[in-house]
Amino acid sequence: MNLLIDAVYFVTAAVFIIGLKQMSSPVTAHRGIVWAGIAMFVATVATFGAPQITLDIGSINLQLMLVAIIVGSAVAYISAKRVAMTDMPQMIAMYNGMGGGAAAAIAAVELVKLSAGAESHGLTVQVLAVLGAVIGAVSFSGSAIAFAKLQGIMKKTLRLPLHQVMNIALFAAVCVFGYLVATGTPVSFEYVVIFFILSIVLGVMVTLPIGGADMPVVISLFNALTGLAVAFEGFVLNNAAMIIAGTVVGSSGTLLTQLMAKAMNRPISNVLFSSFGSDGGAAAEEDIEGSMKEIQAMDAAIMMAYGQKVIIVPGYGMAVAQAQHKLKEMQDLLEARGVDVKYAIHPVAGRMPGHMNVLLAEAGVDYDKILDLDEINPEFPTADVALVIGANDVVNPVARTNPDSPIYGMPILDADHAHNVIVIKRGKGAGFSGIENHLFYADNTQMLYGDGQKAVAELIAGIKTL
Amino acid sequence: MIEGLPALYIFMLSAFTGYEVISRVPVILHTPLMSGSNFVHGIVVVGAMIVMGNAEGALELTIGFIAVAMAAGNAVGGYVATVRMLDMFHTAKPKNEGAQ
Numbered sequence: 001m002n003l004l005i006d007a008v009y010f011v012t013a014a015v016f017i018i019g020l021k022q023m024s025s026p027v028t029a030h031r032g033i034v035w036a037g038i039a040m041f042v043a044t045v046a047t048f049g050a051p052q053i054t055l056d057i058g059s060i061n062l063q064l065m066l067v068a069i070i071v072g073s074a075v076a077y078i079s080a081k082r083v084a085m086t087d088m089p090q091m092i093a094m095y096n097g098m099g100g101g102a103a104a105a106i107a108a109v110e111l112v113k114l115s116a117g118a119e120s121h122g123l124t125v126q127v128l129a130v131l132g133a134v135i136g137a138v139s140f141s142g143s144a145i146a147f148a149k150l151q152g153i154m155k156k157t158l159r160l161p162l163h164q165v166m167n168i169a170l171f172a173a174v175c176v177f178g179y180l181v182a183t184g185t186p187v188s189f190e191y192v193v194i195f196f197i198l199s200i201v202l203g204v205m206v207t208l209p210i211g212g213a214d215m216p217v218v219i220s221l222f223n224a225l226t227g228l229a230v231a232f233e234g235f236v237l238n239n240a241a242m243i244i245a246g247t248v249v250g251s252s253g254t255l256l257t258q259l260m261a262k263a264m265n266r267p268i269s270n271v272l273f274s275s276f277g278s279d280g281g282a283a284a285e286e287d288i289e290g291s292m293k294e295i296q297a298m299d300a301a302i303m304m305a306y307g308q309k310v311i312i313v314p315g316y317g318m319a320v321a322q323a324q325h326k327l328k329e330m331q332d333l334l335e336a337r338g339v340d341v342k343y344a345i346h347p348v349a350g351r352m353p354g355h356m357n358v359l360l361a362e363a364g365v366d367y368d369k370i371l372d373l374d375e376i377n378p379e380f381p382t383a384d385v386a387l388v389i390g391a392n393d394v395v396n397p398v399a400r401t402n403p404d405s406p407i408y409g410m411p412i413l414d415a416d417h418a419h420n421v422i423v424i425k426r427g428k429g430a431g432f433s434g435i436e437n438h439l440f441y442a443d444n445t446q447m448l449y450g451d452g453q454k455a456v457a458e459l460i461a462g463i464k465t466l
Numbered sequence: 467m468i469e470g471l472p473a474l475y476i477f478m479l480s481a482f483t484g485y486e487v488i489s490r491v492p493v494i495l496h497t498p499l500m501s502g503s504n505f506v507h508g509i510v511v512v513g514a515m516i517v518m519g520n521a522e523g524a525l526e527l528t529i530g531f532i533a534v535a536m537a538a539g540n541a542v543g544g545y546v547a548t549v550r551m552l553d554m555f556h557t558a559k560p561k562n563e564g565a566q
Contacts, residue, residue, distance in 0.1 A: 009512075016506050017483055023502045023552075024491035030552045033502055037545050040508060044541075047512045053519030061527065065518045068531045069511075072538030080546035085554075091547055092501050095508075099540035102510045105533035109517045109526050116523075223504050230510045231480075235473060237513045243473075244480045245509040251484030252503055256496065354496035361554040370494070 008046040009241035015039035016245045020252065026367070043241055044069075052237075072098075085362055086319040089355065090150035093219045096226050097143025103229035104136030108196060110236055111181060115189040123183065125236055130182040132232030134174055134199045139225040141203030146219050149207075158208045164273065167205050174198045206272065214271045216348060216355075217260045221268065224253025260348060295446035297455065300422045301462025307384030309340040311376065313415050314360070316350050317390015317426065321452030324363040327389070330456055331365065333463045342369055344376040344386075344413050346394035377414050386418035388439075390425070390452050396437045407435060421445040424455045501548040508541030 015035050022032025047053070055062045076095065083091050107129045114120055148154040160166065177195040181187055210218055227249025234242025261268045304310050312331070318324060331341045343365065349356045360370055371379075380386060388395055395415040398405040415421055416439050423440060425447060439445055448455050491499055514537040518530035 012509070016509070017487060020484075020499075020503060020506065021487045023499050023548075024488060024495060026492070026495060029495060029498060029502075030549075033505070033545065033548045033552060036502070036506060037549075040505075040511075040541055040545070043509065043512055044515070047515045050516060050519075052516045055519055061519055061521055061530075064527060064531050065515055065534055068518070068534035069515075069538045072535035073542040076539035076541075076543030077546055080543045080550070083547075085550075088497070088501070088547060088551065091543065092497075092504055095540050095543035095547065096504050098536040098543070099504070099507050099510050102514050102533045102537035102540060105529050105536065106510070106513050106517050108529050109521060109533065112526055112529065113520075113522075220500055223500055223507075227503070227507045230507045230513070231477070233510070233513050237516055239513055239516070240476070241509055242513050243476055245506050247477055247480035248484035248487070249503045249507045251481040252488040253484075253500070255485055255488050256500060256503075260496070354494055354498065357494040358497055358551050358554060367494070 002051050005046050012039040012043040012241045013244035090147045093143045093146040096223050097140045100136040100139030100226040103233045104133050106233045107133035111192045114187040127182045128232045129236045130178045132229045135225050136229035137199035138203035139222045141200045142207040143222050145207040170202050217271050220257040224250050290441040292440050293446050297458035298462045301459045304385050305463045305466050309383045310385045311342050311344050311383045313344045313388045313391050314356050315391025318452050323452035323456050324359045326456040328363040330460050380414045380417040383418040386415040386421045388423045395439050398438050424448045498551040505544030508544050511537035511541050
């Protein structure tokens with residue numbers, strides 16, 4: 001029986017790796033997640049027979065375990081089924097936080113057992129339990145804050161006086177109590193409690209000052225951290241599947257985080273230790289030339305319908321307005337008139353890399369119409385119209401021109417190089433980063449104010465009359 | 467017991483594996499992939515169950531209950547979210563295969 005269960009865990013770990021590999025190609029991605037899902041299911045069922053669990057059918061542990069599985073699964077299933085595609089990033093943050101919390105809770109039970117006088121499995125195991133606990137707890141509370149920010153429950157970035165100093169002090173305190181818990185013989189129950197409270201507060205404090213624009217990077221980082229926490233608890237519980245799956249997620253998540261941070265030209269240390277707008281946003285606002293010019297939907301429709309090539313630049317505003325289906329409808333109309341329509345996707349458009357791709361795929365836009373930054377930028381000078389819908393910072397030319405700007409050096413979409421730029425925008429406010437967008441004031445730019453979906457609907461109506 | 471040097475080897479090799487598996491992923495799949503890896507660390511449910519199975523007393527049972535519920539949420543939520551996202555690519559797939 002033991003051998004069988006070990007074999008199940010072994011195969012599970014292997015299938016997870018194959019599944020992740022398949023998920024990195026659009027053609028096999030669906031198969032990958034289904035395989036991984038089956039492996040997870042089998043591993044969960046097999047665990048009921050694990051040698052560590054020697055329970056009678058009637059035992060309270062087993063009954064509560066089943067209730068917990070059913071409750072947790074049901075809540076997650078319903079929420080994941082119901083949530084709109086646009087809100088997916090914060091749901092990923094939430095599920096990730098649950099995983100981190102679970103890893104921390106595993107450590108908590110182990111440490112409480114030790115404090116109650118259970119036999120220690122050695123210093124290494126205790127140290128790993130503590131490491132997994134702090135990482136898991138930070139990921140748990142940090143993800144909760146990320147969820148609250150993206151969901152709009154918490155709108156402002158909060159910076160307390162001496163925030164950085166407080167965080168360092170807090171981190172030091174976590175280290176001290178972590179050390180006391182990890183080396184305690186016997187472990188003090190009070191220290192365990194203080195250690196967990198401090199760790200959870202640390203996650204909150206680290207995430208609070210981070211602006212919404214940086215959230216994708218932060219969620220990805222917490223995802224990697226949860227993986228690491230799971231791996232550490234896997235060592236504690238002597239479970240190979242947890243070790244391998246957790247470590248694989250830890251390292252792949254770290255790489256993914258780096259890719260995202262690189263695309264935003266924001267080193268991870270900057271994301272974590274400084275916040276947007278506090279370091280030069282004001283300075284960048286001073287030397288804007290020109291003024292914003294408004295355009296009517298009909299004029300914009302004419303401009304696109306009689307053009308050769310239109311490049312659409314979607315951003316988070318498109319996601320909020322759920323305008324992707326309307327965009328696809330407009331694309332079909334324009335293509336029927338012989339206009340070449342393409343989509344330009346910035347790596348961090350929306351709230352997560354690939355966020356726009358998912359939404360456009362939902363609306364049925366073909367892959368080959370959706371182009372990355374490097375592919376599309378040479379094409380802007382040949383485009384008659386660049387239609388910017390709900391994107392802001394990713395098309396802000398100050399990233400190329402103004403070394404004082406906080407986004408200077410970030411690769412951007414060169415929408416300003418198109419003959420005409422039409423910007424669909426709800427109001428005159430600045431972008432998520434709080435930086436004024438010089439593109440909006442450029443001579444070849446015209447603003448189409450309104451909700452994204454409504455504005456595109458007007459454009460469609462306009463094109464139909466031509 | 468997996469400990470000492472073998473444990474370190476498993477850790478190192480798994481870390482490189484994760485790095486290699488992700489290194490050539492198109493931007494288009496970043497979000498689904500993050501969601502997918504989010505699902506994979508839902509394997510923590512196995513650990514939560516083992517801990518719950520050995521829990522003694524009200525406090526341990528309570529924490530264990532929370533652990534299992536959250537871990538199950540991680541796994542199920544991560545799976546459903548990933549499948550929903552990838553389903554959207556599903557419909558467009560044949561066209562893409564033609565294009566390549």
